[in-house]
Amino acid sequence: MSWSPLQAQEQTQSQTQAQSQAPAPAALSGLARFDPETSRVADTNGGVQVDLDLSQGVPYRAYTLDAPKRLVLDFREVDFSTLSATRLLQGDKVLAVRAGKIRPGWSRMVLDLNAPLVLRSANMAIDRATGRAALSLWLEDTDADEFAASAGVPDIAGWAPPKPGEGKPPVARDPHGPLRVMLDPGHGGIDPGAEADGAVEKELMLSFARQLKEVLLRGGDVEVMLTREDDHFVSLERRVAIAHERKADIFISLHADALSEGGARGATVYTLDPDASDAASRALAERHERDDLLSGVDLSQSDDVVADVLMDLARLESRPRSDLLARAIVLALREEQLPVNNHALRAAGFSVLKSPDIPSVLLELGFLSSESDRGNLLDEEWRNHMAVAVADAIRAWAIADEAAAELVRQ
Ligand SMILES: [Zn+2]
Incomplete structure (x- = not known):
């Protein structure tokens, strides 16, 4: 590698910036916490908007299941102890919500759907400064056929919850x-x-x-x-x-x-x-x-x-x-x-x-x-x-x- 002394100085400055912006390592070993204040599941014109705020980013997956119709969100791992259904659910298209730990290191939230809805987008934005995560999902009204066709657990290797005794994080x-x-x-x-x-x-x-x-x-x-x-x-x-x-x-x-x-x-x-x-x-x-x-x-x-x-x-x-x-x-x-x-x-x-x-x-x-x-x-x-x-x-x-x-x- 070679650069001029001026560039070398810039590197030093960006190091200071990187240190001040890097989330504390300790946050990684802690549990992500669900924030009931800012999280909402609301009916919109043509669908349902799901906004869930978490104290830190975690890997997640989202999918729908049929009979009964529901949206399933798997996380590793989120503390949902502050969840209140009356506070979270703002509409009629989602009937009920439940959430909790499904096995060591894994949590799940299930939203019971009153109508066929198809998952159109999912995005988790992580704030670089605070490490907080905002998960945003958009579900669109659909018919029973498309719902049935889109429902199912996604087959993504590495995403199956671990078997008992396999608590290893995926990148350690x-x-x-x-x-x-x-x-x-x-x-x-x-x-x-x-x-x-x-x-x-x-x-x-x-x-x-x-x-x-x-x-x-x-x-x-x-x-x-x-x-x-x-x-x-x-x-x-x-x-x-x-x-x-x-x-x-x-x-x-x-x-x-x-x-x-x-x-x-x-x-x-x-x-x-x-x-x-x-x-x-x-x-x-x-x-x-x-x-x-x-x-x-x-x-x-x-x-x-x-x-x-x-x-x-x-x-x-x-x-x-x-x-x-x-x-x-x-x-x-x-x-x-x-x-x-x-x-x-x-x-x-x-x-x-x-x-x-x-x-x-x-x-x-x-x-x-x-x-x-x-x-x-x-x-x-x-x-x-x-x-x-x-x-x-x-x-x-x-x-x-x-x-x-x-x-x-x-
Ligand atoms: Zn070199």
């Missing part, structure tokens, strides 16, 4: 398997990356990735994969796709930048700036198979709205996990007294960090433009020291991540 890593680490040596082939005084980024990053792989493998219970094993070009999107195809638990992109001016030195760890991500990741989703992008949830049969919401939710869950990984790396480097940049933790819209569900960081090992960093990077023993520190950080992260996942699973 498998705690029983080895940790699957994807290392991404930057650049390659026709793209050399930064070059300074005979040092070439693509070569040094491949050497470092191989060293880090060896150090990690010595520790056991880990699988290490590289997005490129030799000197060939791999597109940024391909790197992300490889991580998904190989079902990586974490993704670490390796770089060593060169700046034309300023005395920048030391390691820097980047996480994704969420404000720079949405349009790009939607385009990415369109170009790749959708079920590649969210492991555990097959989106190939779900509509755009649901896909969007799930991408956001997966990112809400993976963002704190990426942040934790970035912090673990910086901490380990400091403990080993390896050179760390003054602004060691940053956020940017790098394409390789755009996996919604794989914790991803980009590690700039140092600046090739700095004489001392360049000397370090060219020194095999120094690189090995660095590899030991990063491997320690990965292991520390895995332990903390597993503990956090246990809390989510309860």
